[in-house]
Amino acid sequence: MSIVAGCDVGSLTAKAVIMKNGKIIGSHIIKSKPRPKDSADAALEGALSAAGVSKADIAYCIGTGYGREKIDFVNEVVSEITCHGKGARWMLPTAETVIDIGGQDCKTMKLDKDGNVDRFAANDKCASGTGRFLEVMAKVLHIDIDELGKLSAKAKNPITLASTCTVWAQADVIKYINSGVSIEDIGAGVNTAMAVRVAILVNAVKPEGDIFMTGGVAKNIGVLETLEKLIGKRIKRSRKADPQMAGAIGAALLSMEKIDGSGNNRLK
Amino acid sequence: MRPEIEEYHYDWLMGNTLKASAILPLGTKKETELAYRYVPYYKNVVKSFIDAGDPGVQTLVMLAKYYENILTAKARGKKIAATTFCNSPVILYAMDIVPVTFEILTAVGAMVWKRGMFDYMDFCCEVGMPETSCSSQRGALGAVLAGLCEQIDMIICDTPGVCDTNANAFAFASAYMDKPFFQLNYPSSIGDNRSQQYHIDDYKEMIKFAEQHSGNKLDYDRLAQVLAEVDKQDAMIADLEDMLMLKPTPVPPLFNLALYAGRFCFSGHPQYTTLLESMVASAKQNAEAGISGLKNREEKLRVFMCYIDHYTVDVNFYNYLEERGIVHVGSILTRNFRDNTPYAKEMPGSTYGVDTSTPEAMLDTIAQMNARLPMVRSIRGPYDKKGMWLEESLVCAKMYQADCLIYNGTPGCRNTWGMVKPFARDIEKHGYPCHIMYDDAFDDRVESWEATRERLDEFFKIRGLL
C-alpha cells in the first residue's frame, strides 16, 4: 500500500502527517513562518524524517489551511473545513458534529454518514472567537498558552469579559490585573468568553450525535469544559492523535481515498 | 443556550422574583434586612429601590404587577401583543390587550440578574439575529423565541422610520414565529400638517389591525377613561419636571428610571398614577425642605443623559450618581411632550394635547401622543433639523441647568451611532462638555461596569466638572 501525506498550513501553525495503511507513521508541527511555502516545506521535512521516508515515497499529497494555495509540493488542495471533518471522523469514528477552533477561525460542521461536511457555520464576526484571542490574552497575563486552559478549574470567582472584541477585552483584562483580581479568575473569564462565542456558533447548527473538537484550542481544557456546560452536551475525547493535527490527517485521508479508494469514512 | 436556563419559564421566574422583592419591605426593617440574606443575587438591586423610599417600593410593586398581568393574561382570556418601548401601551389597555414590551423585560433582566440577559441575547444570535443588532430587544426576544415566555398573539411595532434595528427585531420575530405583524411608520418630519395627518391615518390602521387580531372592538368610553388617566399622569409628570429644574433638585436620580419605566409599563393605567403620586409627594417634601434629592444631600454636578441610561446589574449607574453627588436631570426617555410642559413651549410643533370630546378627537390625541414618544419624536429625522435631537438636547440642557451631556446607548444603535460624533461636536460648540460612552446599556460584557465607571470619572475630572 502506498504512502500518502497531508499538509495543513494554518495561520499560526503548520502541520504535516504521513500515513501508510491508514496509520500515521510520521507527523510534525511547527509555528508558521511569514511565507507559507517555507512553513509547508519545514513541516513536511519534519514529518518525513519522523516517518523515515523521503519525499519521493509519497504517492499523493493534499494541502489545506490558509496557506494551501502556496504549497508547491501538493497534488491538490481542499478546504480545511472538509479536511477537519475527515480527520475528526477518523479520530472519533462516531463523530457527527465537529468544532474546529484554530488561530484565525472557528467553525462548526455536521458530518453526513460518509464523513462529508453537510452543514457548517463559521465565525465571521470577530476575532474574539479564535485561538489568536487566547494567545493575546495569555500574553497580557504573562503565562504560557498551555497554562491558560488549566486556570478555569482553579478560579474561584471568574470575571465576565467583553467577549465582543479582542482589543477591548484586552483593555478590560489589563484593568482587572491592575485592580488585583487573581490570574486564575481572569484566565477563567477569558476561557469562558471564548466558549460563549463558540457556543453560539455550535448551537446555530443544532449539534447532534457525538461531538468532537479539533484545532489547537481543543487542547485548552478550560474552553472545552465550559463549552460542554454551555451546550449541555459532552464533547468526546480521542487519544488517537493530537486534535491540532486533524486537518492534516484529514488531508492525508483524502489523499488515500484519491489513490486507492480506501480511507473510507463511513459512520461506524 | 445553557440547558439549565431552558428549564425556567422566563416571565414566571422574573415575575416571582419581583413579587417577592415587592413584599420584602412590608416587614419591619429588621425583617427586611434579614430577608436580604436569602436573596444574595438580587439583594443589591432590591435594596437600591427600597432605600429610595416609597416611590422605590412602588416601582417594584408596579414591575411585579406588570409581570403578573402577562402571566395571568391567558387565564383571563386576553390576547398578548409584543411591542416596543417607543409605542405607548395606552391603546392596548384601552382595547384590553396585554402588552409585552421587549425593552422593559430586557432592562429588568439586566438589572436583576447576575448573569444579566446574556443567555437570551446569545440565543437570538444562535437562531440568526445579527449580534450587532440592538441588545435592548435581543434580550427579551431571545426568551420569547426560545419559547420561555407567554405565547405572543400579535406584534405591533412603531419604529420604521425611526430605528431600523428595532423595527427589524420585531419583523424578525414575526417571521420566525409566524405571528401577525403591524408597523406604524413615521416620516422624517414632525409638526407639519402632512405628517400630522400621516400619524392619524397610520394609527387608525393600527387600531383596525388590533381589533382584528384581538377580537375586541375599540370602546371609546373606555378610551376616554384611559385618556383621562393620561391627563392626570401628564400633570404629575409636569410637576416632577418642574421640580427637576430646581437647584438643588429634590428629585433623586432613580426617579428618572421609575418615571419612564412607569410610562412604558402602565401609561394610562392607575398603577402608574399611584407611582407618580408617590414620587411627586416624596420630591415635594424635599422641595419644601429645600434639600437635594440625593442621599447625601449634596449636589455637585448636574448631568443630562442625552440618550438612554445604563441598566446593567444592580442599578450600578444610579448608585454611582448618588455616590458622586451627581444629579440626573433626565434622558431622552424621561421627557414628555405634553403641550403644557415648559421646555416643550420652546419647541412649537413638538407637543400633543389631550382632547376627549369626540371619538375622532380621541384618535387624533392618541396618534399625536404616540408620535411624540421618546426616539419617535426626536431621532426620526436629521439630528440638526428643527425639533430634532440637537435642539431638544440643548433646550433641555439649558432649562435643567445641566453642566454636561452624556451619551450612552448600545453598539446596536445604528441610528445614533451614525451621528453622535457630529452631534457631540455641536453640543461642545454650545459650551457643554459632552462624553460619549462606548458601552452597552444592557450588556456589560461589551465594556465592564468597572471600565465604564473609570471612563466617567476620568471625564468628570479632566473636564474639571468634579
Place this chain on the structure above:
Amino acid sequence: MTVFHDAATRVECDSIARWKKDGKPVVGYTCSYTPAEIFYAVDILPVRLRGIETDGMEVGDSYFGPFICSFPKCILQLAGKGRFSFLDGAIITPGCDGMRRLDECWRKAGEDFEGIVPDYFYYFDVPHKSENHGMAWYIEEINQLIKSVEDHFNVNITNEKLQAAIREFNKGRRLLNEIERLRCEKDVVVSGTDVFAAAVAGTVMPRDEYTAELKKWVSALKKRKTSLSEGKHRVMLVGSISDEIDLFELIENTQKALIVGENLCFGIRYEGNEIAEDGDPIEALAGHYLGSSVCPRMYGKYKERLAMLKERIGQSRAEGVIMQNIRFCDLHGAENALFERDLEAMGIPCLRVEREYGPHIDIGRMKLRINAFLERIEGRKKANKGDGDET
C-alpha cells in the same frame, strides 16, 4: 462589455466624464427607492452613489460612529476626498439608518472640507409602507422632489418628458430580462460577473448609450455557444447591498461555480418589472419604486420575499445560495438567517457570511468559506449519485 466594466469599476467612469464635458448636470442618489427617471427626463444624469475605490476610512470614521455599515462610510470617504466633485446634486434617502445619517455626516464633513457638498442636496423621505397613505406620502414626495429639481436646475419636468424617460429605462429593463432568461438555460453562456457589471453600469450610464450597448451585447450573447455552466455548480448570490464586481469574480474564479442569479440591491432585481408607459407617470413611478420593492427595509414582507427567491432559484436551477451581509447591516443579516432556515429545510444548501464592504474584501476568509461550500455541494451531488448506483 468593456464599457460596462469601466462604468462598474470606476467612480468617475468615461460615460460620466463625457456627459460632464457636454456641460450637463449630474445628480447622485443613494438607494434604489429614488426614481431616477425624473432626472433623466430633463437631461440630468442620475448616478447611483457607490463606495468603490476607497483606500482608507479616515473621513468616513471621523463622522460616522464605529458601529456603522461600511457602505455609507465609503461613500462619505469618497465625498470627503473630493471624488464626487462631478456631482451637481445629491439625493439622500432614509433607505436604512446608516444611509440616512449620510445626510448629516456629509453636510457636517462639508464644514471641514470645502466644496464637498453639492449645491443641490436633498433629503427624499421614502416611507416604510406601500399601502394607502404610505403610497400617498411617496407620491407627494415625488411631486415635491420634482418641484425642487425644477426650481434648482431651472427645468420643466412634464408628464411627456417623464413618459419618454420611462420608455427609455424600460428598454434597458427588457434587455436585462432577456439576459436573465439566458441565465436560466441548462447551458449558460454568460458569467455572473459580466451580467452584474452590466447591471451596475445601468445605474451610472446615460440611458440611451446604455440601451444601445446592452442591445449589442444581448444579440452577441444570443449567438454564443460555449457553455460556461458545464461542470460548474450553479449558485445565487443574495443579501446586503453590493456593487462589487470583485466579489463576483472571487466566487467565479474558483472555477467551480457560476453565478446564475442574484438578489442584491444593485443588480437585476429592481429592473425586473417594467413601469407602465401610459397613464399618470408619477403614479406609475411610485407603483414601481415603492410598490414592487423587495428590500427588507419595508419590514414584515418576509414571506413575499422568500417566495420570490424560491421562484428565482427554481428558474435559474441554482444548486446553492450564497448569502452575504455587510457587518452592521441588521436588515439583511436577520433576513439571511430566515432564508437559510427555510431554504435548508427545502434541501437547498445555503452559505451565510458576514463581511466588510470596501476595497479588500477579506479574500482569504471568503475563499475558504466559498470553497468549503462548493465542496459541500459537490459531496452532496456525489452522495446522491452513489446512492442511486446502489439501488
Place this chain on the structure above:
Amino acid sequence: MKVAGCDIGSLTAKAVIMENGNIISQAVMRAKARPSESAIDVMQMALDKANLARDDIGYIVGTGYGREQIPFVDQVESEISCHAKGAWRIMPSVRMIIDIGGQDAKATRLDDSGNVARYIYNDKCASGTGRFLEIMGEALEVPLEKLGELAAKSMEKLSISNQCVIFAETEVVSLVNEGKETADILNALHHSLAKRVASLARSIDVRQDVVMTGGVAKNAGVFSALSEALGLPLKALDGVDPQIMGALGAALYAEEKVQERQKAL
C-alpha cells in the same frame, strides 16, 4: 526639592525624576505582569541612574493604566492630563496632542491656557495602537525599532483596510503570500494606522500645533504618515523622549503640588 512621575502603561513603565524644573533622571522598561512590580522596578531604575533613594523624592504622582496599583505614589492623574501637561511645558504653542501608546490612541485638544478642551479615545474595533504595529512586526519578523526605517524604503503603494488587529494580520499574511515586499506592507500598515488616528483627531476638530506623544511617536514612519493623513505638519517635541511624556506630566503635577505647599507655608 526632587519630585517624580511614574507612568505604568499597558506595555511599558516609565519614570521621570525632576528637580527645579529639570529632568534629572528617566527610565523606560517593559511592563511586568503586576503593575506594582513594574512601578517599583522602573522607579528604582530611575533612582539608580541619579544615585538617589526613594526618600530623596518629595512627592510622586502616578499615571497610566496601572496608576491605581502603584504602591508609593502620593497622587494619581489620568494619562490625558499628564500628556497634556508634559507637552504644554515643552511647547506652549501646542493645541493638540496625539498620544499613541500600546493599548490605545488618544487625541486631546488644549485651549489657549493649556487646559484640556476635549479628548477622545480610539473607537472600539480600531487598530490605531502600538500593539497593532507590534503584532504586525512580529508577523513580518521585523524588530520594533526598525519598522519606521524599513517602511521608508517602500516603493509600491499598498492598502490595508481591515480595522481589526487580528484580521488585519490575515490581510498582511495574504499580501506576503502575493509576494509583496515587506517594506511596502509596513508602509501600508503605517498609513492605515495613521489614517485611523487622524479620524479620531478630526472628530474633535484639529487645531495647530499638533504634536505626537507616546511610544509610537518614536516611529518615524507613523510620524510622517500622520502628518500626511492630517494634511498638516506635525511638530516634534525637541529634546525629550515622547514615550516619557506621561511620566513627565506626572512629575510636573508633583512639582506643582510641592510649590503649592511651599506657598502655603
